[in-house]
Amino acid sequence: MSHPLREKAAISGIGETAYTRGTPKSGLALQMEASLAAIADAGLSPRDIDGVVPYFPGGGIAEDFVANLGLPDLALSVFVPMGGATCVAAIQTAAMAVATGVCRNVLISVGRTGYSGARVSSRLQQFPQFALTAEHEAPIGLFAPAQLYAQGARRHMELYGTTPRHMAEIAVVTREHAILNGNVVMNKPLTVEEHHASRMISDPFRLFDCSLESDGGAAVVISAADRARDLARPLVTIMGVAEGHPESPAAISQRPDILEFGLTRAAPRAFAMAGVGPKDMDLAEIYDCFTFTVLRQLEILGFCKDGEGGPFVMDGRIRLGGELPINTHGGLLSQGHVVGLNHVIELTRQLRRDAGKAQVKDAELGLVTGYGDLGDGSIAILRRAA
Amino acid sequence: MSTAPIAAPAPERPLPTPTRESQPYWDGLREGRFLLQYCSGCGKVRHYPRPVCPHCFSMESTFREAPTGGAIHSWTVCHHPFNFYFKASVPYIVALVDMDAGVRVNAQLRGVAPDSLKIGQRVKLAFEPVNEQVTLPFFVAE
Numbered sequence: 001m002s003h004p005l006r007e008k009a010a011i012s013g014i015g016e017t018a019y020t021r022g023t024p025k026s027g028l029a030l031q032m033e034a035s036l037a038a039i040a041d042a043g044l045s046p047r048d049i050d051g052v053v054p055y056f057p058g059g060g061i062a063e064d065f066v067a068n069l070g071l072p073d074l075a076l077s078v079f080v081p082m083g084g085a086t087c088v089a090a091i092q093t094a095a096m097a098v099a100t101g102v103c104r105n106v107l108i109s110v111g112r113t114g115y116s117g118a119r120v121s122s123r124l125q126q127f128p129q130f131a132l133t134a135e136h137e138a139p140i141g142l143f144a145p146a147q148l149y150a151q152g153a154r155r156h157m158e159l160y161g162t163t164p165r166h167m168a169e170i171a172v173v174t175r176e177h178a179i180l181n182g183n184v185v186m187n188k189p190l191t192v193e194e195h196h197a198s199r200m201i202s203d204p205f206r207l208f209d210c211s212l213e214s215d216g217g218a219a220v221v222i223s224a225a226d227r228a229r230d231l232a233r234p235l236v237t238i239m240g241v242a243e244g245h246p247e248s249p250a251a252i253s254q255r256p257d258i259l260e261f262g263l264t265r266a267a268p269r270a271f272a273m274a275g276v277g278p279k280d281m282d283l284a285e286i287y288d289c290f291t292f293t294v295l296r297q298l299e300i301l302g303f304c305k306d307g308e309g310g311p312f313v314m315d316g317r318i319r320l321g322g323e324l325p326i327n328t329h330g331g332l333l334s335q336g337h338v339v340g341l342n343h344v345i346e347l348t349r350q351l352r353r354d355a356g357k358a359q360v361k362d363a364e365l366g367l368v369t370g371y372g373d374l375g376d377g378s379i380a381i382l383r384r385a386a
Numbered sequence: 387m388s389t390a391p392i393a394a395p396a397p398e399r400p401l402p403t404p405t406r407e408s409q410p411y412w413d414g415l416r417e418g419r420f421l422l423q424y425c426s427g428c429g430k431v432r433h434y435p436r437p438v439c440p441h442c443f444s445m446e447s448t449f450r451e452a453p454t455g456g457a458i459h460s461w462t463v464c465h466h467p468f469n470f471y472f473k474a475s476v477p478y479i480v481a482l483v484d485m486d487a488g489v490r491v492n493a494q495l496r497g498v499a500p501d502s503l504k505i506g507q508r509v510k511l512a513f514e515p516v517n518e519q520v521t522l523p524f525f526v527a528e
Contacts, residue, residue, distance in 0.1 A: 120468075121468040121469060132434050134400070134403075135402045135403060135404070135405070135408065135434070136402065136434055136492070137492050138400040138469070139399070139400050139401055139402050139516075139520075139522055140480065140492060140493050140494050140522055140523070140524070141464055141469070141472045141475070141478060141480060141494060142462075142464070142480045142492055143400070143468060143469065144466075144468035146466070146468070147462055147464055147468065147480065150462035151459075151460040151461060151462050151480075151482050152460070154460050154461060154462060155459070155460035155505070158460070158504075158505050159505075199465070199466075200463070200465040200466075200477075201465060201466040202462045202463070202464050202465065202466065203462055203463035203464075203465065203477075203500070204462075251434055253482055253490045253491070253492045254433055254434065254489065254490055258459070258460065258482070
């Protein structure tokens with residue numbers, strides 16, 4: 001029997017602002033600008049939005065959406081506090097809401113001034129998910145994600161022989177894709193040598209292994225699939241979607257396998273729901289807070305075996321035209337950091353065959369992941385409907 | 387009119403805010419003892435301290451002194467000071483250690499060259515008082 005949520009919901013609208021370093025706008029203004037763009041893209045009016053799942057903590061809350069967009073009857077306000085896994089996990093929440101009739105159109109949105117406003121370490125101080133890290137690890141000098149995730153990357157290198165060259169490949173290919181997109185922060189080519197020469201942040205992560213701090217907003221609208229068919233754009237349906245939480249979710253240090261991500265649990269559920277497997281994907285937009293995070297997720301998703309992520313990304317396999325093009329928009333590494341909602345937007349654009357110079361030929365089926373906090377994971381499998 | 391430059395305040399060291407559950411752990415460190423939380427129901431150790439045993443759901447527990455030796459599980463060498471307090475101490479090693487007691491501890495590893503580190507390398511926990519209330523753990527070679 002098919003999963004009750006399978007293809008019951010669709011991405012009906014997408015919207016984003018310019019991705020920049022420096023803006024006079026507030027995070028809330030960026031979030032609203034992207035939201036208005038996504039609603040217009042769907043062919044809807046703000047009056048049609050009756051559910052909101054804003055990124056939290058940091059950004060607008062339901063009250064802001066009612067006040068700014070004049071929402072006449074907001075029926076659902078939910079936070080999905082999973083850091084970088086939030087945006088894709090929010091698709092599951094929104095799909096449940098529209099499939100059950102609680103809502104008609106749910107708005108997922110992010111606005112952030114990560115460059116011109118508060119930087120990552122001070123933002124994370126607000127997160128209850130980081131309370132254990134703040135108590136036990138910040139005092140000894142371990143708090144930023146670059147530091148916390150570096151230990152997993154180091155262990156992978158020691159166990160499997162993964163190298164900085166493998167990580168550089170992800171940074172370089174992602175940059176190539178960003179340049180094709182245009183609306184990106186990083187628009188100059190990056191070489192392997194430049195990656196290796198960039199300053200060390202937290203070994204083994206160098207500067208170009210780390211995602212950007214940027215300013216920008218992004219939003220998507222999720223609608224019931226049968227309604228979305230009548231809206232403005234080609235129908236992109238949600239075949240499978242799941243969130244996952246690893247063991248010891250608030251302390252990587254105490255997780256029996258520090259290379260376990262929430263995606264380890266979410267991916268099998270999403271593939272089963274969609275009735276497809278990794279081999280069926282035309283492309284993948286993989287949450288890329290760090291190069292290594294991409295490499296490890298490719299293993300967890302089953303594109304290769306544990307420990308083989310390094311060799312897997314080489315030889316053009318993840319480049320446009322390769323076996324599995326990834327992060328065709330430039331990702332968080334090169335386009336901008338809107339907590340991965342830009343990955344959802346890009347996959348939707350690809351499946352609409354609207355991705356310009358970065359278009360994957362005949363793209364029909366793809367996946368997008370989220371990864372965040374201290375290992376939470378999420379995945380959505382999207383399809384271009386006939 | 388010119389004004390004298392105002393010196394930036396010295397960055398403060400991030401310090402733990404103990405919870406009702408974790409207070410005995412921090413009290414132990416202050417006394418130079420490595421105390422861990424053991425379930426009174428099933429006897430299993432758990433870290434970081436919390437109210438319920440995830441194995442048997444007992445809410446009764448005791449803190450007991452545990453062995454301070456362990457083996458390196460992984461590490462990172464921190465070069466960028468995300469908190470300016472650590473600007474003077476970079477680069478420093480943070481080792482994640484499989485303690486013989488059956489939990490992990492993350493702490494700075496001192497007196498060891500980063501290039502020589504290996505998974506499984508033996509270390510032991512030591513105690514660094516930072517003020518009257520707080521003592522933090524660090525590692526040295528065993």
